[in-house]
Amino acid sequence: MRQGTLDKRRFGHRARLALSPAEVSKADGQAHAARTLWNLLHAWWRMMPKEKRTLANADAAIRQAREDIDFLAVLPAQAAQAVLKTYFRAWKNCWEHRADAPNFKGRFRTVMSVDIPQGRDLNIVRVHRRWGLVNLPKVGRVRFRWTKDLPVGRRAGVENRITGARLVKDALGWHIAFRVQRLEVKPEPHQGPDVGIDVGVTVPIALSDGQTYEHGEWLTAKEKAKLLHLEQRAAQRKQYRKPGERTSHRLHRTYDQIAELRAKAKRRALDWQHRTTTAIARTYGTVVVEALTITNMVKSARGTVEEPGKNVAQKSGLTRSISGEAWGRTVTLLTYKTAQLGGTLVKVPAPGTSRRCSACGLTVPGSRESQAVFVCKNPDCGWSGNADHNAARNVLHLYRTGLALVPAAGRAVVRRAKRVKPAAAR
Template sequence: MQRLQAFKYELMPTGEQQREMRRFAGSCRFVFNKALALQKERYEQGEKKLGYAGLCKLLTGWRNGDETPWLKDAPVHPLQQTLKDLERAYTNFFAKRAEFPRFKKKSQSDSFRYPDPKQIKLDQRNSRIFLPKLGWLRYRNSRDVLGEVKQVTVCVSGGKWFASIQTERQVEQCVPNGGAVGIDMGIARFATLSDGTFYAPLNSFKRHEDRLRKAQQAVSRKTKFSSNWKKAKARVQRIHSHIGNARRDFLHKATTTISQNHAMVCIEDLQVRNMSKSAAGTADAPGRNVRAKSGLNKTILDQGWFEFRRQLDYKLAWKGGHLIVVPPKNTSRTCPCCGHVSADNRKTQERFACVECGFEENADWVGSINILRAGHARCACEVSGVVMPPAAGTHRSDSPRLDAEVRAVGIPRL
């Protein structure tokens, strides 16, 4: 089994190397914006967009021209990779997978990529890496790099420079551990598992919201581009970096534990982008409950539901498991005992009470049970091509906790 994996390390560059990396990132940003402006101009004039090969020819002219001779100071491969990123962004836009490419701004996601492994040298014993036109850079060697180096991406975050080393290696197919589990995502509980366990939300942004607001207010009171303004802006960037690192650490720990202990994980196919859209509306048709919806959107984005699903997907594949995505319709309104579906079953956000059979439990846990059952049904559909829904008055689940409730009301198990 072939595995592509990236190993990220903090760089410890000298002052001259930091200045060079800022120049390289600025050159890549300039090339991206210039190429994007050219593509937009050709589109407005009714001409076809240039492909990657055509943009590379223009890049050669820009590097050798009199207007931008400083582009020669940057390595050519990262500049070409910037044009590849623009080509991919255009492809995703016309395939309706993303929005139209936007111009890049200074100090926002500054990065550049070295795609040629022949130009990269990695010395793990001495904790250093060689990159073209930068020389040897020291890095904080927190773990070993496994596999053959394919490419290196250099980026800056919170005033610190990082190198992400992508490798490729062959690994044995793992045998998954554990059984199947359903997961229901929520606000009060970040993730509730069908075996009864749940993860409390971290709410990293909410914890540091007051400190971030004060730091942003301090920036607004400074003269723009002054020394004090730059210091205040650096403090804001450090807070944002701390928030993101804490959220990322929480998600990695949760997804690693789940993927190691379960062979099949069933989750809802939640459209996070649609769920977190603004409810403000327009001047002619203003939205309702805008303040409450704004707080809900902020909480959803703070918890990182999409990143949780993305990490579960590749970690389960590494462990030999499977991620099953099921439609979210009526997962929180269906009684797991009698199968009755009604909006009245969930009168409150926390409690589930079936109006048909009287079964009561935590609403998130009931949702995880229904998600697990839907996952089993989808697996049966993929194997046999026919979905057999459970009959009324029957129950199918791997949860002993629900089995006890089911036996108490006398409902047979399939």
Template sequence: MTRFRLTPTPAQESALLRQCRHARFVWNLALEQWAMWSRGRRSYPPRYIEQARQLTEARAGNGWLRAGSQTVQQQALRDFDQAVANFFAGTHDRPTWRKAGVHEGFRVVGPQARRVERLSRRLARVLIPKVGWVKFRLSRAAPEAKSYRITLDRAGRWHIVFAVIPDSIRGPGTGEVVGLDRGVAVSAALSTGELMQCPGLRPGEARRLLRLQRRFSRAQRGSNRRARVKADIARLKARAADRRKDWVEQISTALARRFDVIRVEDLRIRQMTRSAKGTVENPGRNVRAKAGLNRGILSQGWGMLVERLE
């Protein structure tokens, strides 16, 4: 995946949000149809062909849905159909509901995904259905891709993600082998003795985040103040996530170029970071300490590092 920062105008941002709402509505409607089905029923839930026909009927009877791009809405149905197939194949989890403010995005596939023009050394633009030409920053060369996804993160930043598989990095060919151990105090320790630390928020940023979280807990639900504080918290967390991703990319690239074989301890991160709250009947113990440990583990980018190495 190759990601670039979109710079839409206010009018384009409104159009993009409308497309996100349409894609989310279609996905959730398809999920509701699928969730109503249970084993033992004679009829099966509708698949993509039938749902696409139903979408055409829905667009004819609803002007707000017809105002959006049919390509985007049909692609949401295709994505859901693929998610169901992946679930039954055992390769992915069960499809879940998409929520406003969390799952903001849509995908464009086919000839429309190739409508990308370079404007300058640092700027390009893409023709998004029902939105128009939207500029994005060229932090690297734009790839030739058959599809892309438009996303909005919780920090309010728009991105375009092209679906391309990056070229593998060749090893040195010397047969060098290294072991990698992951931890909380030290993010990555190599068998060569090298210690690597994943960057996070600086001390001043961490103190500001704590103040914002306290302010957020006191703010009234639905108030403008609460929304502003929530956005400030999201921007700080996005800054930490960006630093973590950048560190993972640099470390994984450097290791792939230095060693032919990289051996990593097999850790089940999902099980390790489960909540310790327990239930009402069986409440957990040391919940606060376990929550802090979970945050420490997730802030080190363990899973992302192994994924990028692979």
């Protein structure tokens, strides 16, 4: 893996494709063929006895299906083999208790995608500063948006290369996700200061040094009004649809317009998260975050018929806000960006960080007077300040006292770690 001070780094890069209507039709046909092939493979798996569920038998069944069904011939052979490998990997993840068992893929509920496992089939060429050309099997030579330097050409070397790609379609059109491998110099340890981070809804990211990162609405007022109008139109058209009746083309078109606006908001949110996490990773050497169980925080409060929940509407609004902030994605971005720049990311226990005073260390009921203000009710303290900054300071304090969450046997345990003082502080 390592050659001196060099490390192999694998990452992905997603770019927008500029396809003509004919090329869009070809890409759609390949995606539908890949989904159909998955469903046929799953039906074959359920039909065959256990002793015959082997990779060789599945490969023979796929080859026979591609000969018998003309519709599957639009899918390249390498992409068909990628479907087979992905299906067997899904069962392996299920057996190792990392995911649920694979199931049939629906036409409208499945992300349309096609895998290109061989990087040499792409033949990428940069046209000019903004656009590049890539070869898509059975689609042709198409343009894509060049927003990042890719290792192409003779100057890239043997170790720096593109190992494959995947075509993905969302509400904004077709994109290509490159799998890139680079040989980079191992980063030196980051000499920046330590910082604690508290994530929230009102203030998305608050740092222990008093800095905050906030954002506005992801959609403009005009776009929000249009989204509301489309949702009302969809609800009205759905009201007149009889049970069991197929969805009309007009309703499908309305759903597509709604998905396009929501995808635009998601793209803007992801761009803000990338910019924010990059700035944090470049500034600080050690980033400390809370180990939040987000899946439990966004569970519905509806309850059951025997024991109905309380404040269901308020809880659903909070759940939407938490899901919209995507705290887990923020931690994921910080994890690999800090490692790439020589820093580290540490998780500490979350309970009590927002209710504990960062000055005296005591938890007194009623100290958090509102969502934004924290006033310590300890008579000997009386510290007051921003509630989010107070929680971020508590998060950093837990790390400095040696508390860290270390994964062990599928669960997180608290471990006290010895911190080595910097050379300047010795």
